[in-house]
Amino acid sequence: MGVLNVTPDSFSDGGRCLSVDAALKRAQKMWAEGAAILDIGAESTRPGAPEVTLKEELRRLLPVLEAVAAEVPLPISVDTSKAAVMRAAWSLGAGLMNDVTALRGDPLALRTVVDLDIPVCLMHMRGTPRNMQRDTAYTDVVAEVRDFLSERIACCLAAGIPRQRLLIDPGFGFAKNLAANRRVLRHLDAFAGLGFPMLVGLSRKRMIGEWSGVEEASARVAGSVAAALWAVEHGASVVRVHDVAETVQALRVWHRMRQGEEEIHPD
Numbered sequence: 001m002g003v004l005n006v007t008p009d010s011f012s013d014g015g016r017c018l019s020v021d022a023a024l025k026r027a028q029k030m031w032a033e034g035a036a037i038l039d040i041g042a043e044s045t046r047p048g049a050p051e052v053t054l055k056e057e058l059r060r061l062l063p064v065l066e067a068v069a070a071e072v073p074l075p076i077s078v079d080t081s082k083a084a085v086m087r088a089a090w091s092l093g094a095g096l097m098n099d100v101t102a103l104r105g106d107p108l109a110l111r112t113v114v115d116l117d118i119p120v121c122l123m124h125m126r127g128t129p130r131n132m133q134r135d136t137a138y139t140d141v142v143a144e145v146r147d148f149l150s151e152r153i154a155c156c157l158a159a160g161i162p163r164q165r166l167l168i169d170p171g172f173g174f175a176k177n178l179a180a181n182r183r184v185l186r187h188l189d190a191f192a193g194l195g196f197p198m199l200v201g202l203s204r205k206r207m208i209g210e211w212s213g214v215e216e217a218s219a220r221v222a223g224s225v226a227a228a229l230w231a232v233e234h235g236a237s238v239v240r241v242h243d244v245a246e247t248v249q250a251l252r253v254w255h256r257m258r259q260g261e262e263e264i265h266p267d
């Protein structure tokens, strides 16, 4: 899943993608590099990010979504928590709702996802991007994330969302400090065990920077690729990344090594 930020303050690419043209060029580049899905977000959800009004989020998102949907033959995920943005995005061809609040942010979000019959990724977070980093103390973060995801899954299934429309995500960097992120990463299998495809977003995040010693987010490529390989090794079906070419190349090699002898076609 290639990241396409259309926010002025996106944490890792300095918001270069604001113009439709620049966003479209980046979308086409990620497609050429082997991305399977594009994730477009118009409201930054990094720690401390300011809220964006519905009007502003639509103003940023829709022109880019329309252009990308017309020019790039990939499914498009939209990173939003607002029901009205989900509906507008769906009408322009979005194929997945990526809601970091797991449909809790907008009271109409759950109903909207049911009505639109659109796949949704349910991610763990406490609080909001504005205040989530004040609340990073857990007795057992793995148990809390698993219980949260189980509860959100039950809520969605009870509302009539078919199982095959759900993805889960432990939410790296959302209301989690370094120790919590590391524990979640070491227990990814526990979440994969819930029986739903798991999406993981580690790319260029602070824990990659802390572990690699690389200050500048856009320079954390090799560390992000290493984390993506670990995540896929431990059950992730989708990795949300900024550096598509490098991650695709690493995964192609990794898959070849991982396949048993019998799976490789005889030369």
Ligand SMILES: Nc1nc2[nH]c(SCCc3ccc(S(N)(=O)=O)cc3)nc2c(=O)[nH]1
Binding pocket: 011, 045, 046, 047, 079, 098, 100, 121, 123, 169, 171, 172, 173, 174, 199, 200, 201, 202, 204, 205, 206, 207, 240
């Ligand atoms: N499903 C899903 N969607 C996502 N959207 C984002 S945006 C990144 C927000 C951010 C930036 C930086 C840090 S930090 N302080 O750890 O470096 C945390 C969160 N991420 C994810 C993710 O993971 N899953």
